[in-house]
Amino acid sequence: MRGARRGEGKDSVPVRCSGFGPRVCFARVLHFGVPATLERVKALVIQENVPLAPMTTFGLGGAARWFVEVRSEVELAEGLAWAAAQGMPVFVLGGGSNLLVPDEGFPGLVLRIDIRGVQQDKPWSPEFFVGAGEAWDSFVDVAVDSNCAGIECLAGIPGRVGGTPVQNVGAYGQDVSQTIRQVRVFDRHRSELRWLTNDECRFRYRQSIFNTDEPGRYVVTAVVFQLRYGPPTLSYADLQKRFSARWKAPGLREVADAVREIRRSKGMLLVDGDPDTHSAGSFFKNPIVNAGLLGTIAATAGVAPEAVPHWPAGDGRIKLAAAWLLEHAGFVKGFTDGVVGISSRHTLALINRGGATFADVERFEQRIRATVEAKFGVTLTREPVVLG
Template sequence: MTDAVNFFSGTKFVSLVKKNEPLAPHTTLGIGGPVDYYIETDKDDEAAEILRYAHQCKLPVFVLGAGSNIVVADSGWRGLVLRYTNRQLIFHNSDDTIVEASAGLNWDDLVVATVARGLAGIECLSGVPGLVGAAPVQNIGCYGQEAAATIETVETIDCQTGTRRQFSRQECGFGYRQSRFKKTGGYLITKVIFRLSRINDGAVLYDDVARELSAQHIVKPTLGDVRQTVLAIRRRKSMVIDKDDPNSRGVGSFFVNPIVTRDTSDELQRASARLFPSKVMPRWPMGGELVKLSAAWLIESAGFQRGDVFGRVGISANHTLAIINRGGAKASDVVALAGQIRQRVRDVFGVVLEPEPVFVGFNKTVGELLKESS
């Protein structure tokens, strides 16, 4: 491996480079080997120059956010990890409804600021870990809201050419936990522009939120009421990052809820009724002929339970979808458990669960990794 200082000699970036930086401390899972070269910057021009230089030198680049949705290989990443750290937040328009957030801003800090100004549209996304830059990549969503509904524009830097490009909402290719940025990569997101609404009525779109508000005798919830309610629910599920909560040492939901056709959903409903007469398989219409299933229900019905222990990894005691690092775990441990869960669900229901986190530094596809580990 080329020495980091020599690799960047003759450039202005020498002082920024960290060599053999461990990635585990940069992830919420607390797992992952070292990266050859690690750089942080909060400057767009500097990020563009670094990306151009890395491309010219054929140095692979991975853009790191908060590390809350990645599984890093035990061998680490052979190349450069670039972390963009600009946290600027600007409110535009006379009523502040156009919100310009830099990608390095903590996502929940954005939610706090918008709720405080009486701006609706992302209050149900309270407590989601990660940075603003990850929102359009994953099209983050929970409790009935998705980032895509409020995103107007995404500003980026091309990782090969260093040129800047803006993407409109339509150009982002948003889908359920999907976007063009997740499918193809190739861009460093620097800024996301949102259009919110000046309405102080909080959105109540999920039964869990409605029940919690009802228990508090809140009939007309404000944005703040919904935010606090969502946070309370997420904390009970250990889905808010907390260093004192071992069940939050993961990547949140490890698998996405499957989207299937209505015919497939009906077939699964009949099969589950035969297999589990006392259970009702939850499903939600997605419009057209598509139906969303509950990955958590499928996993539990396939024989896994909250709190299950598998050596150094396990399933969260508070959320079936969360695979956690119980202490000293390796990426191989996580991959092995994920493979077991995926195979068992496939054997019982014929449904292939797709993982939500990004796998970094592995020399095989996610499908190959999880298949070999099952």
């Protein structure tokens, strides 16, 4: 594997600053010490033909033709400028926990975001400025240890902080959109660093401006979370049941640990040697359909409408449980199809049983979607992102 270096020069990308105060006027190296303007470019290490499978939780797919580990906003801007000069496509990689890599790999430049740093606005403040490359679960621990509530139910989720606003990550009654105040981004259209407010992110169920309205335009470099001092959230039935026999309300740490244990029991924590955990998490989104379809679905399954798990979704629509649809279409926990299958602990987790290819997963996905649609008239949507 060869490496190329690109240093300072007259062709460095020009970047404007705008927006919300002094942080925007610098490409901060998010170890929170050394600001650097984007014109002061450091040498960039560019690698060739780097395998991507080890960088994903699914563990499959080909290689990146070019690859850069990005540790600062300076390196991000320079990497994007280098790719633009070569006329090549770019993909921004975070923790790889919600990603499928095609078998042929990626013909352009993959930038893996490793911008680190966690900073409280003040020692007593529940506001945190977090680099996009920080491990999400580690930040949850920082928040919990600081007695700050708002993300304790999101413990145990793999991936990095920068990916959470993209998918509007959520679980057990909490979504990151409830606590995100601002998202710091590099705008590739305008070649500038800027802040996006919560409203500008256009959050909705597992969606945001980053993966729907303007995919590829923004690269997340940091996120500001506005947490709160107070009790944990216990709106989810599994959590309520765990603590129902207690006379004393649980604390933040107890809830975070309970969530991790629930995720572990469902195979949703990555564990070496456990094929149930070699997945991209929930593979299908919970579908939102017209409420009038509920009776038909129930009749097809041979149950009463109230036995079909569903929740109001507004405008005469309901949200269905994708896991229930799979199970009633014959795709139960532990179902196998050659080298791929369904986790023995979580119906929505499609898994790599060993040696699977992207083509294997894609065929299995299509089989499930076709069966569910033929039986219930419901179209399932993939949750993980396909590189490229």
